[in-house]
Amino acid sequence: MAQSAVRFDQVRKNYGRQAVLQAIDFDIPAGKTFGLVGINGAGKTTLIKCLLDFCHLDGGRIEIFGTGHTDNQARARLAFLPERFMPPYFLTGRDFLGYMLALDERAAGEDQVRAMFASLDLDADALDKPVRSYSKGMTQKLGLAACLLAEPDLLILDEPMSGLDPLARARVKQLLRQMREQGRTLFFTSHALSDVEEICEHMVVLHQGRLRYSGSPQALLQEYSGDSMEQAFLNCIESGAHAQ
Ligand SMILES: Nc1ncnc2c1ncn2[C@@H]1O[C@H](COP(=O)(O)OP(=O)(O)OP(=O)(O)O)[C@@H](O)[C@H]1O
């Protein structure tokens, strides 16, 4: 059996009286591409925050490559791009990448950085400009560049396509496919169900803090008899059914 990159075991999280996550139970096998989908407020970002130990759990357990998620070592092999990525405004793109890689005891050569910028359709001139002068999409690309240059075993991206134009989306999808071909594990949230269908071997649907579906995008279409991913997704969350 493949090693688990991430294992959620009966995870519960409350904010005050609100049960935001209830009995979340699924595994992400190493080397797989997992999409996490759900409507606004479903609990996707909260699940990622729990995974990264940014907030405490009210129940259950999470393991990252077999290590409990509260152990600092558990995060050594992952890179994360948050939903609202805001790099320090006074840094240049080059400095930001340098600092992020240094935290990981890594460095990237000029050629590697320029190649990554080109892959993301980001002008290399931006490297020496402060990030406060970047557009939203450029900032997002910088965050993606930092994550990808770190070459992590596990990549966690909260809405990576947010703010990207169609060309950039296509480029990012290509880079994510390359990550998969290199055997890395990818876990990302998206509201673009077509992207999930295109890239992911497996998807999970969260609704009202519960796991509603866990399986392949193709099986979601079949199980919820949708003509499109959107329709199947809507049928799924309206069905009230829970994951197998
Ligand atoms: N720090 C917090 N304090 C209180 N409630 C919170 C907090 N963070 C999230 N919530 C609540 O938890 C629920 C899930 O929020 P979360 O951000 O996880 O949703 P999401 O699925 O990521 O949504 P979106 O698609 O809009 O990003 C929401 O009802 C939200 O209001």
Ligand SMILES: [Mg+2]
């Ligand atoms: Mg979110």
